[in-house]
Amino acid sequence: MSEAVSALNNASYAGFVEVTEMGLQGMITLRGDLSSAAIKKAVKTAVGVGVPEQRKMAMADGKGAGWMSPDELLLLVPYAQVEKTVTGLQKTLAKAHFMAVNVSDARVMFRLKGAGAREVLAKVAPVDLSSDAFGEGDLRRSRIAQVAAAFWMSGEDEFTLVAFRSVADYVFGVLKIGAQPGSEVGYL
Amino acid sequence: MLTLDCPYCGVAAEETELHGGGEAHLKRFGPASSDEDFEGYLFMRENPKGVNFERWRHVNGCGKWFHAARCTMTLEVFGTYSAQTTEPPKALLAKIKKKRPQWPGYGAEK
Secondary structure, eight states, rough: OOOOOOOSTOOEEEEESSSEEEOOOOEEEEEEEESSHHHHHHHHHHHSSSOOTTTTEEEEEEEEEEETTTTEEEEEEOOOGHHHHHHHHHHHHHTTTTTEEEGGEEEEEEESTTTTHHHHHHHHHSSSOSTTTOOOEEEEEETTTTTTEEEEHHHEEEEEEEEEEEGGHHHHHHHHHHHHHOOOOOOO | OOOOETTOOEEEEEEEOOOOESSSSOOOOOOOOOOOOOHHHTTOOOOOSSSEEEEEEEETTOOEEEEEEHHHHHHHHOOOEEOOOHHHHHHHHHHHHOTTOOOOOOOTTT
């Protein structure tokens, strides 16, 4: 089998915030009735966390589930486990109406780390990123400058962002410019 | 800047996250219908001055379609509601009527 490579191969940039491409990450799009017992159980089995609440990210031991829409979740698992997890979901949900797709290689993941992480995102996303409105575990599916992206607060002063792989370089460029030393706004 | 509350995400989404979908609650008639019915469905729009019902899609977000009631004159937003309905919710209509007593009501222009 050919060797899998992430979009930007762990490229990173150290501005007033550190922007890093996270490398290979297993991602699964799961669609179905999120309130149904079958989906709840399947998510718990697959990633070890419950179905997250509206606009929340639930993470535990490197796996997690993010709320993407009323009928869609983004499941995160280590890259090597993704095929196994999809097969598992298909087995546990055999009788339910659902869709589980491995989208790992269609996406790119970035991490923003540093005291100004909120600021860098706020420059390019139409989202209220003040600490009152957006806290740890909050997720938002929106846009980064010109392209669709989803991001969540994965820790103190740390955001994780997913976008389509085809626009990885664009997103990286936008975040780099946003994180340039000297461009701090100091508002958030 | 237009800001609409997405009934599915529960966020106040601003214009750049949204995509307009034209007039709401259009009725498409079945196979045995007349050419006039089909023409009406395809081309005839109310284009009112005042209260208007529209379709919007939260395209840079959950990706769901929803409905919004707005005023075409003042651009005031009266409210948004789910797409899984064939007419605006009663509570919203009452709210609009209160704000615009002269408004003839939903469907009165047709």
